[in-house]
Amino acid sequence: xxxxxxxMGMNRKLHIAIVAFVAIVFAAGxxxxxxxxxxxxxxxxxxxxxxxxxxGPFTLTDHTGSxxxxxxxxxxxxxxxxxxxxxxxxxxxxxGQIAEAIDLMGADGKRVRPVMITIDPxxxxxxxxxxxxxxxxxxxxxxxxxxxxxxxVATNYRVFYxxxxxxxxxxxxxxxxxxxxxxxxxxxxxSMFRYGTPPEDIAATIRQHMRSPARG
Amino acid sequence: xxxxxxxxxxxxxxMLPASAHDLETDTLKISxxxxxxxxxxxxxxxxxxxxxxxxxxxxxxxxxxxxxAEKVEIHNHIMDGDVMRMxxxxxxxxxxxxxxxxxPGGYHVMLLGLKAPLxxxxxxxxxxxFERAGSVKIEAIVQAAGARGxxxxxxxxxxxxxxxxxxxxKHGSGHxxxx
Numbered sequence: 001x002x003x004x005x006x007x008m009g010m011n012r013k014l015h016i017a018i019v020a021f022v023a024i025v026f027a028a029g030x031x032x033x034x035x036x037x038x039x040x041x042x043x044x045x046x047x048x049x050x051x052x053x054x055x056g057p058f059t060l061t062d063h064t065g066s067x068x069x070x071x072x073x074x075x076x077x078x079x080x081x082x083x084x085x086x087x088x089x090x091x092x093x094x095x096g097q098i099a100e101a102i103d104l105m106g107a108d109g110k111r112v113r114p115v116m117i118t119i120d121p122x123x124x125x126x127x128x129x130x131x132x133x134x135x136x137x138x139x140x141x142x143x144x145x146x147x148x149x150x151x152x153v154a155t156n157y158r159v160f161y162x163x164x165x166x167x168x169x170x171x172x173x174x175x176x177x178x179x180x181x182x183x184x185x186x187x188x189x190x191s192m193f194r195y196g197t198p199p200e201d202i203a204a205t206i207r208q209h210m211r212s213p214a215r216g
Numbered sequence: 217x218x219x220x221x222x223x224x225x226x227x228x229x230x231m232l233p234a235s236a237h238d239l240e241t242d243t244l245k246i247s248x249x250x251x252x253x254x255x256x257x258x259x260x261x262x263x264x265x266x267x268x269x270x271x272x273x274x275x276x277x278x279x280x281x282x283x284x285a286e287k288v289e290i291h292n293h294i295m296d297g298d299v300m301r302m303x304x305x306x307x308x309x310x311x312x313x314x315x316x317x318x319x320p321g322g323y324h325v326m327l328l329g330l331k332a333p334l335x336x337x338x339x340x341x342x343x344x345x346f347e348r349a350g351s352v353k354i355e356a357i358v359q360a361a362g363a364r365g366x367x368x369x370x371x372x373x374x375x376x377x378x379x380x381x382x383x384x385x386k387h388g389s390g391h392x393x394x395x
């Protein structure tokens with residue numbers, strides 16, 4: 001047999017075993033590569049992978065005092081931010097980012113609705129919100145509700161928030177996660193943006209979803 | 217071309233007030249102090265700036281005051297995983313021959329119990345108190361509510377952004393926020 005003389009000290013069975021082993025490893029590698037036909041996430045710059053269990057329908061009160069159901073967002077995209085008005089820094093920054101992202105999109109931006117849901121319903125009444133939202137965008141909707149209603153929505157969106165009271169303070173603050181949620185026209189969460197994601201990246205992610213809505 | 221010239225002129229004009237309100241002393245330079253517009257019933261505001269220590273000693277910002285607020289404190293943001301926590305701190309060090317930034321997401325002078333809303337395109341006088349330099353009076357320019365820098369929102373001052381700067385607040389030519 002031709003193999004014996006070629007590989008010194010190695011018998012034929014071992015040689016076949018090695019060849020087979022290499023072939024299996026190679027085949028396994030090829031299979032793994034081919035099975036990764038799903039890119040890791042919604043691909044766009046800035047947008048994050050979203051667990052499908054997050055989000056869901058909600059009913060709250062808007063800044064005009066009317067009942068607002070998440071169904072009213074159906075058919076449009078929405079950028080949703082959970083914040084509060086007694087927040088001089090982070091929340092205005094994020095609302096500014098959202099507003100700019102929408103305006104960067106020009107005509108397409110009309111299909112994106114900016115929404116702010118308060119995590120501090122005790123202070124943020126509809127009246128308070130009605131004076132706050134126009135500062136950021138003419139179409140920004142402010143949503144509030146009872147403590148329980150807000151808690152339910154925040155829980156569905158996995159928003160962490162916690163009141164921080166210090167006896168020496170005459171006020172309280174809210175610790176909170178600061179994400180922006182992109183809702184698809186179906187109402188599902190299409191993507192999430194970390195605090196500080198530039199408006200250009202938010203706009204690019206939304207455009208990507210608009211081009212391939214099946215992903216949303 | 218005319219549009220570009222117009223935009224450039226506006227840009228230049230908006231930059232002028234910023235440098236006019238920088239403040240320099242023997243030991244410190246405070247650059248681009250700015251704040252954000254607030255809603256009529258909004259109770260808190262924030263002031264940002266860059267502080268430079270011009271000498272080998274450095275300094276420490278330990279307090280601040282503003283007549284338009286009941287109380288003024290210094291705060292910092294701590295990002296704890298994905299949770300944002302804002303906390304009052306005793307002071308902010310200004311490194312020797314170095315700078316410290318009070319900017320969104322980090323340190324800021326926090327105005328509590330605003331007696332009147334901060335109006336965009338106005339200037340508010342704030343007194344800063346330093347450990348070494350003592351009291352220093354600055355003038356902070358009030359930008360739009362969603363502004364993220366001393367120059368206003370984004371740095372793109374093309375026509376659309378110029379509209380955004382005003383349109384976003386809907387103040388128009390008259391500050392119709394008084395009740």
